[in-house]
Amino acid sequence: MRILLHLPIGLFLYLSLLSEYRADSDEPPCFVVSRSKCTELGSETKCQFSTDRAQIFCCNVTKEQQLIDFFKNNVSSPDHILAFHMRDSTLEKLEVAIFDLFKKLSSFSLTNSNITHISGAFDGPTSITCLNISHNVIEEMYPFVLLKLKGLKNIVLSNNTNITVLPDFPSDLNKGFKLDVSGNLKLECKYLINLTIAHAEQTIMFSLNNRNSTLCSPPTNKINNYVKPIYMNMDHIDQVREIVANCPSVNRTNKCVCSVYALDMDQHNKPIYQALVNCSRRSMTSLPNKLPLATRVLDVSHNNITSFDGIGSKTFDNIRELNADNNRITSLKPLEGSQFLYQFSNLSLRNNKIDQIKIYMLSNVFDRLQGTRIMLANNEFKCDCPTSSMVKAWLIVNKDHVPDYAKIYANCEKSRTRVIDLDPKDLCAKPAEWKHFIRFVIYGEVIIFVLLVGKVSYDYYIFKTFGYLPWPASRMPKLPCDWCFEN
Ligand SMILES: *[C@@H]1O[C@H](CO)[C@@H](O)[C@H](O)[C@H]1NC(C)=O
Ligand SMILES: *[C@@H]1O[C@H](CO)[C@@H](O)[C@H](O)[C@H]1NC(C)=O
Ligand SMILES: *[C@@H]1O[C@H](CO)[C@@H](O)[C@H](O)[C@H]1NC(C)=O
Ligand SMILES: *[C@@H]1O[C@H](CO)[C@@H](O)[C@H](O)[C@H]1NC(C)=O
Ligand SMILES: *[C@@H]1O[C@H](CO)[C@@H](O)[C@H](O)[C@H]1NC(C)=O
Numbered sequence: 001m002r003i004l005l006h007l008p009i010g011l012f013l014y015l016s017l018l019s020e021y022r023a024d025s026d027e028p029p030c031f032v033v034s035r036s037k038c039t040e041l042g043s044e045t046k047c048q049f050s051t052d053r054a055q056i057f058c059c060n061v062t063k064e065q066q067l068i069d070f071f072k073n074n075v076s077s078p079d080h081i082l083a084f085h086m087r088d089s090t091l092e093k094l095e096v097a098i099f100d101l102f103k104k105l106s107s108f109s110l111t112n113s114n115i116t117h118i119s120g121a122f123d124g125p126t127s128i129t130c131l132n133i134s135h136n137v138i139e140e141m142y143p144f145v146l147l148k149l150k151g152l153k154n155i156v157l158s159n160n161t162n163i164t165v166l167p168d169f170p171s172d173l174n175k176g177f178k179l180d181v182s183g184n185l186k187l188e189c190k191y192l193i194n195l196t197i198a199h200a201e202q203t204i205m206f207s208l209n210n211r212n213s214t215l216c217s218p219p220t221n222k223i224n225n226y227v228k229p230i231y232m233n234m235d236h237i238d239q240v241r242e243i244v245a246n247c248p249s250v251n252r253t254n255k256c257v258c259s260v261y262a263l264d265m266d267q268h269n270k271p272i273y274q275a276l277v278n279c280s281r282r283s284m285t286s287l288p289n290k291l292p293l294a295t296r297v298l299d300v301s302h303n304n305i306t307s308f309d310g311i312g313s314k315t316f317d318n319i320r321e322l323n324a325d326n327n328r329i330t331s332l333k334p335l336e337g338s339q340f341l342y343q344f345s346n347l348s349l350r351n352n353k354i355d356q357i358k359i360y361m362l363s364n365v366f367d368r369l370q371g372t373r374i375m376l377a378n379n380e381f382k383c384d385c386p387t388s389s390m391v392k393a394w395l396i397v398n399k400d401h402v403p404d405y406a407k408i409y410a411n412c413e414k415s416r417t418r419v420i421d422l423d424p425k426d427l428c429a430k431p432a433e434w435k436h437f438i439r440f441v442i443y444g445e446v447i448i449f450v451l452l453v454g455k456v457s458y459d460y461y462i463f464k465t466f467g468y469l470p471w472p473a474s475r476m477p478k479l480p481c482d483w484c485f486e487n
């Protein structure tokens with residue numbers, strides 16, 4: 001059984017070694033001819049064999065039929081053809097199925113032409129290891145054109161000024177391949193982002209050639225404050241990859257959605273991509289414990305989060321807008337001392353279970369940050385004296401910071417009442433009596449203190465003048481330090 005399994009693999013390896021087009025080390029890895037080689041052909045001849053008849057090159061082809069005729073009339077044994085190059089063609093469309101007869105083809109190049117459309121998929125020449133489709137003006141390629149080329153080691157799709165979409169790469173190129181997609185200024189960045197993610201996850205192994213001239217077009221339909229660069233380079237792409245790759249998830253199937261929110265410059269004028277992390281409706285019960293580095297906006301609305309625990313961790317440091325509406329958060333205490341508290345601009349906590357707020361904590365923040373907004377409608381504030389007096393007064397003073405101050409309710413016995421409608425006269429009566437009681441306690445303490453000082457002074461006076469201690473000091477047992485005073 002083992003031998004049977006190994007046999008096809010061994011055979012495949014043997015065949016691919018046999019059929020591999022071998023280039024000298026200083027030549028490009030794919031078989032390409034120079035323009036001057038084309039001038040050797042007359043104006044009538046479109047294709048020619050190179051010296052050892054294993055390679056075909058074609059120049060100035062104007063009709064697909066010219067290729068088909070040459071293959072039919074001049075190629076007697078297609079299995080001997082290992083490499084093909086077509087250049088300077090005025091063809092606009094090319095159907096790759098016409099190459100299906102070359103079962104042993106190892107190198108395929110199609111360059112310096114005005115080809116805009118490539119249709120069909122390579123089906124016959126699945127032994128291709130080197131593919132060079134550069135310096136064309138490709139606008140559209142069948143997405144699965146390369147899917148059967150499982151032996152690819154080198155893919156060059158560079159300098160196709162009008163290419164926007166990359167084809168899919170065979171998923172099992174597990175030994176890795178070289179990729180050159182440089183000079184494609186209209187390429188949509190999402191393809192490079194996907195590739196770098198797949199690379200980081202080791203699902204597609206490739207090394208990128210000409211990284212420095214690999215550029216792409218960022219999406220145009222972006223959120224309001226996306227300062228769009230004209231092109232993104234691979235350093236930008238790596239940052240975006242970080243955002244997508246570190247996107248939090250509840251489990252494998254329940255992931256948040258992370259996207260670029262804005263582009264900032266750091267002090268060295270290097271671009272920093274800020275992330276928007278959307279974990280809305282993910283059945284979360286706590287805050288995510290890790291976010292992409294530059295997370296600016298976090299949406300955790302419509303979850304079952306009960307506590308802000310963890311918001312003090314570094315991962316929340318860059319957040320300016322946090323939407324935690326429709327959760328079950330009960331307390332703002334974990335915010336205290338967090339970096340987030342001193343940096344946020346919008347915090348939305350509508351429809352939670354918060355029963356009180358720490359006025360000093362938020363006042364401190366509002367004093368420092370003018371534009372700060374906090375939304376608190378529909379929570380479960382206590383119906384008590386502090387809410388009706390201090391909190392109510394504070395809300396009215398800070399209504400610019402708490403725009404929904406008029407929709408903040410307290411759970412009173414009879415009904416839910418707006419905090420701004422609470423009357424401290426109704427709720428603060430008892431505490432007022434307590435204040436009197438406390439006053440009596442303080443008076444009592446002062447009297448006792450005065451009596452005590454009087455007694456000690458009296459004892460000291462008697463001891464100094466008459467040499468004995470009056471009762472009860474004379475009856476007290478000796479204390480360890482009494483001897484210091486006795487001499
Ligand atoms: C691909 O073709 C272009 C244009 O002919 C050539 O400059 C380049 O060296 C080729 N690259 C490879 C890897 O064959
Ligand atoms: C082939 O095309 C190239 C570029 O378009 C042109 O410079 C050359 O003259 C053409 N050669 C022939 C033989 O038509
Ligand atoms: C291809 O075949 C045609 C007709 O059979 C012949 O005229 C032509 O010279 C051949 N071309 C090459 C390059 O062999
Ligand atoms: C491709 O088109 C451009 C501009 O239309 C032209 O200058 C160039 O000669 C064309 N190339 C070929 C090989 O036809
Ligand atoms: C590339 O696309 C632009 C806009 O779609 C078009 O104007 C231009 O002609 C295209 N270039 C080529 C060489 O086809």
Ligand SMILES: *[C@@H]1O[C@H](CO)[C@@H](O)[C@H](O)[C@H]1NC(C)=O
Pocket residue numbers: 135158159182183184213
């Ligand atoms: C290919 O694209 C790169 C990057 O845009 C550019 O520097 C180079 O000049 C282009 N090559 C040609 C032959 O157009």
Ligand SMILES: *[C@@H]1O[C@H](CO)[C@@H](O)[C@H](O)[C@H]1NC(C)=O
Pocket residue numbers: 190191194
């Ligand atoms: C990116 O990858 C994801 C998952 O692998 C896939 O669903 C999506 O279609 C890919 N997008 C592009 C533009 O290739």
Ligand SMILES: *[C@@H]1O[C@H](CO)[C@@H](O)[C@H](O)[C@H]1NC(C)=O
Pocket residue numbers: 212
């Ligand atoms: C690419 O750019 C980086 C920094 O911009 C530079 O250090 C490196 O030498 C460049 N590589 C090439 C091959 O030009």
Ligand SMILES: *[C@@H]1O[C@H](CO)[C@@H](O)[C@H](O)[C@H]1NC(C)=O
Pocket residue numbers: 276278279280281297299
């Ligand atoms: C998050 O996604 C939901 C839809 O699932 C959408 O309604 C909401 O506006 C998004 N939040 C942000 C901040 O974009």
Ligand SMILES: *[C@@H]1O[C@H](CO)[C@@H](O)[C@H](O)[C@H]1NC(C)=O
Pocket residue numbers: 282283284302303304
């Ligand atoms: C929250 O949990 C309760 C049960 O514990 C469930 O009924 C409800 O659908 C959950 N809500 C959300 C938004 O996940």
Ligand SMILES: *[C@@H]1O[C@H](CO)[C@@H](O)[C@H](O)[C@H]1NC(C)=O
Pocket residue numbers: 250251252253254282283
């Ligand atoms: C993932 O989480 C969702 C919501 O919490 C749940 O419905 C689903 O069953 C979970 N899936 C797995 C595979 O645990």
Ligand SMILES: *[C@@H]1O[C@H](CO)[C@@H](O)[C@H](O)[C@H]1NC(C)=O
Pocket residue numbers: 321345346371372373
């Ligand atoms: C954040 O607050 C500003 C005012 O400071 C407001 O204009 C903006 O709409 C708020 N953003 C969100 C997402 O609520």
